[in-house]
Amino acid sequence: MDFNGSDTLHGPRTPDRLPHTAEAAAKIVIVGGFGVGKTTMVGAVSEIRPLTTEETMTQAGLGIDDDYGSETKTATTVAMDFGRISITEQLVLYLFGTPGQERFWFLWNGLFEGALGAVVLIDTRRLEVSFDVMGRLEERGVPFVVAVNSFPDAPRYPVEDLRRALDLAEEIPIVECDARRRASSRDVLLTLTRFLHSLALTGALT
Incomplete structure (x- = not known):
C-alpha cells in the first residue's frame, strides 16, 4: 500500500517548524508486521513531508525477509518513518513508524523508548504477524490501540471476533481505517x- 497514490497528499504541507501554539508533544509509534501500511499511514497523516528510510527489496532478502505481497511491494523500511501531526493547537504528536521485517526488529527498543502510546496496524489476511508486535509493546508497558487497515481483498470480521482472535483485553480499542x-x-x-x-x-498511565 503506497501513500503516494492516496488522496491526502495533493494539498500543500505545513512548514516543518513547530506551530507557535504548541504546548505539549508526545511520541507515538506505528507498529505492525511487514506490508501492513505503516509507511503509508505516517505519510498520509503527517502535516510535514515525512522522513522515510525505505530501501529496494532485492534477491538477497529471499528466504530471510517476509515476501508477502512481493509481487507489488518493491521497497521496505529499514530504520524508521517519521512524521508529525497537530491534534489540537496545543498538542503535537511525533510519529515513528517501525520497520516490519523481522531482521530489523532490534531497532524497535530504541523507537519504543519514551513513547507515550502506539498504534498496532494489522492486516486481517495475516493476523499472526501481530502477536509478536503486541507482545513487545506489553513487555515495555506501552499502551496501544489496534487499527485494522482495510485492504480491498482482505476479509472483514466483527470487532469481537478480532478481539478474541488477537486475545485483546476488553478495554483496548479496535478501529477500522x-x-x-x-x-x-x-x-x-x-x-x-x-x-x-x-x-x-x-x-493506569504512569
Whole structure:
C-alpha cells in the first residue's frame, strides 16, 4: 500500500517548524508486521513531508525477509518513518513508524523508548504477524490501540471476533481505517489519544 497514490497528499504541507501554539508533544509509534501500511499511514497523516528510510527489496532478502505481497511491494523500511501531526493547537504528536521485517526488529527498543502510546496496524489476511508486535509493546508497558487497515481483498470480521482472535483485553480499542487517507488515519490517532487520556484519569498511565 503506497501513500503516494492516496488522496491526502495533493494539498500543500505545513512548514516543518513547530506551530507557535504548541504546548505539549508526545511520541507515538506505528507498529505492525511487514506490508501492513505503516509507511503509508505516517505519510498520509503527517502535516510535514515525512522522513522515510525505505530501501529496494532485492534477491538477497529471499528466504530471510517476509515476501508477502512481493509481487507489488518493491521497497521496505529499514530504520524508521517519521512524521508529525497537530491534534489540537496545543498538542503535537511525533510519529515513528517501525520497520516490519523481522531482521530489523532490534531497532524497535530504541523507537519504543519514551513513547507515550502506539498504534498496532494489522492486516486481517495475516493476523499472526501481530502477536509478536503486541507482545513487545506489553513487555515495555506501552499502551496501544489496534487499527485494522482495510485492504480491498482482505476479509472483514466483527470487532469481537478480532478481539478474541488477537486475545485483546476488553478495554483496548479496535478501529477500522484506511491508512491511505489522512482523515481515517487521524481518527486512529484521536482514538489513541482518547484511550491514553482515559488511562491517565484512572491512574493506569504512569
